[in-house]
Amino acid sequence: DQQVKQNSPSLSVQEGRISILNCDYTNSMFDYFLWYKKYPAEGPTFLISISSIKDKNEDGRFTVFLNKSAKHLSLHIVPSQPGDSAVYFCAASVFGDYKLSFGAGTTVTVRA
């Protein structure tokens, strides 16, 4: 049973515009959320995280928003750059638990 869902398998955006990636979760126990970026044939790299005590976390061009009541989070990338073209995974965990639950990923393509 998929507890973390990324319903958009792909996203195409023009360079300089905003990319918005969405993620939904079903397990109300999740209290820590992460976004990873992955290039083909490489391991994922950590991008940004947010705990359930916050509703927004920002790091440079990347901002993650959390809506606990809707069990929804989103990643905003502003402005989008060609190097942002990659697969983005949303992941979630419970405090103290070692396991991360991953979504299926969203492939972002930034057009010049």
Place this chain on the structure above:
Amino acid sequence: DGGITQSPKYLFRKEGQNVTLSCEQNLNHDAMYWYRQDPGQGLRLIYYSQIVNDFQKGDIAEGYSVSREKKESFPLTVTSAQKNPTAFYLCASSMTGGWNEQFFGPGTRLTVL
């Protein structure tokens, strides 16, 4: 340079053979993990280990085995019992306790012919 290494990057094996994938980390992390990635799917957890000489099954452990004799090393054996072993395998590590991001290695692409 601290990090996680996986070797080899590409691995080919004949059907029915066991194969062991290597994972080493020098981040001094207690916890280590093995994931499998298939096209169009997220990362699925195979096994994880919180400390040396201890490990637990993940969501898809059937047909796999692991060992954790050293803190730095967490090898994964894909046995002949794994029905569909061709996949991209990722190793990760993290600190223990609380909220911790996992750091991933570069992955091993296993193809069973």
